Amino acid sequence: MTKAVYYEGNQRLRSGDAPAMEPLPGEVRIAVSYAGICGTDLHIYHGHMDHRVSFPHIMGHELSGVVDMVGPNCGSIKEGDRVTVMPLQPCDNCPACDAGHRHICHKLKFMGIETPGAFQKYWTVPVETIVPLPDNLSLKHGALIEPLAVACHDVRRGKVAKGDYVVILGGGPIGTLIALVAKASGAEVLVSEINPHRLELLENMGLNVINPLERDVVAYVEEATGGAGCDVVFEVTSSTAGAELMTRLPRTRGRIVVVGIFNKPVPVDLHKFFWRELEMSGARVYEREDFSAAVELAASGKLPLDTIISTVYPLDQLAEGFRQMESGSSVMKILIECQ
Template identity: 30%
Template sequence: MKAFMIEGKDVSYFTDVPEPQLTDGDSVKVQVESVGICGTDIKIFEGKHSQSIGAKRIPGHEFAGIVTEVGPDVKDLAPGDRVVHEPILYCGKCYACRNGQGNVCSSLHVTGCNMSGGMEEFFVAPRRQWHKLPDWITWDQAALIEPYTIAAQVCARAEAKAEDTMLIHGAGPIGLMLADTAMHMGLTVMISELADGRLALARKIGVTHVIDAKKEDASEAALRITEGVGPNIVCDCAGVPKMAEEAFRILSPAGRFVPVAGVKFECDGYIAMRKQLKIVASRLQMHQFVPVIARFKLYQEHAQQMITDVYDFDDTKKAFEYASERHPETGKIVLRFHKAEDVQA
């Protein structure tokens, strides 16, 4: 079968790999229909992803498809079912797993990151890594479910409540999905961004306070909007260390800072102590697929608006080249395997 392989910076190609077979009674084989391209995939393509350096990698962790075969122990999925993939596979035995936090398992496997991913025609994984899709979610939209689970995890980790105010730095796909998720929870959401294309996307999905960071200092804007109290939650989806440091200054008392982008920053422990701030990191997601799929009607319209580019799987390389040019007007890029046959969309 056909797979898209990345060998490192500037080396990527389609290749023929053996079609995967069921590995045990609990495994499920799926024919892939759609895959989203995420920042992580772009890093792999550019040879900058630490876990993939020196490895050949079939990327893709945001994907959905049709069940073609199930092992004898699988009773609740059948060939023909539409499913979305949950990319984390944890051991179930280590300290993190015993404490219900498999997303930080000491031997975590993440599809398309430290093992093969969904940019290939078929994929086999255990039953628990597949979630049934209702037929009103199109294949293109299904590719956005995984990043929406990341957003849901951030809200859970930040203990977001309807009465909270949230400032998000960066209106890339994760920032936008986080804004969308938080808005539907009732929060007052502010998003700051430099690029006009992304600002336009944020306005398009109706983020209440869109801060053009070229024109206004994002921290000052957030203080003004919150009438001097400061946001209750600041999420860094932009990876700008200075904004993380600023967050400590502007957060409300008992505020929470979530370093979503995961860059190194300096933290003033004195300010953090004085205001009793929390730094709550958020990795991947845990148990968020079922609720996100159940709520997806809420996100559907905005999710569709975030999909700015759809490529045929045959054009994956083109899609990656385009993605790595980082056009600011680009939201989510989705690859499609059998577009003409999509009866759902």
């Protein structure tokens, strides 16, 4: 047996035993080093995704670890390899999969939601989900690869190029990583955020910031771009205010990428799309190439990843990590040490 933390509904978490699953053919068992608490985990914790989980449920999908045991038919993966996981299990038998878009499979299972996740000492996963980590990347930083892959995918969807003026609406963990990836791509970046702690943190990372409660974002961007507007907007707030603002910022034929999850329809000014021939894209998760880009970027040492990690808790204090996440005021990314 091993240890895990179970979600039992109604914001209840319980530490307990879990079977140390021996890997079947095509499976690998990971000794989980660190696992990050994600906004999705918080949604599960608050009961918003109870229809997708099986109780008791082990959450978590952002992780790093070391291969502990390898089942048959696992290719070159071996014990002792340092790895992370791309936590998607597509059906390979739907129109999206047939079109090559397995990451947004119509019947996609997201590991840590529809299946048990990483908040446990040992996690057995399909070998095809394994992503190797280089030796020069710390395991703490390795636990940030999954959200960094989200950011790499978002920036790729936005077709961000060197010299672009990019605005990110929302400076939480994903918005911050999008800003860092866009800046690393050669773009000029502005992050709109209202949380004072995050504004200070973003500035300390060398990012330009603006508080929309204190300054007019549209006027600021127009002045900065000579009246043209920005090249790309990333909407990461999932708010009605963000949906309203995102159409007022782009230049003619500018681009909008919707990253935030809107659970209900919100008003969007379609006249702006007509008037300036705007483009809008959705960005859901990531593809394998985004994980490769994230690993390469993290290993380069160009990103201030230590600054993004707010706190590290041991596995049996996962509930405290969720309580700190809920406070929101001074948190960016919380990691759980699972060994």
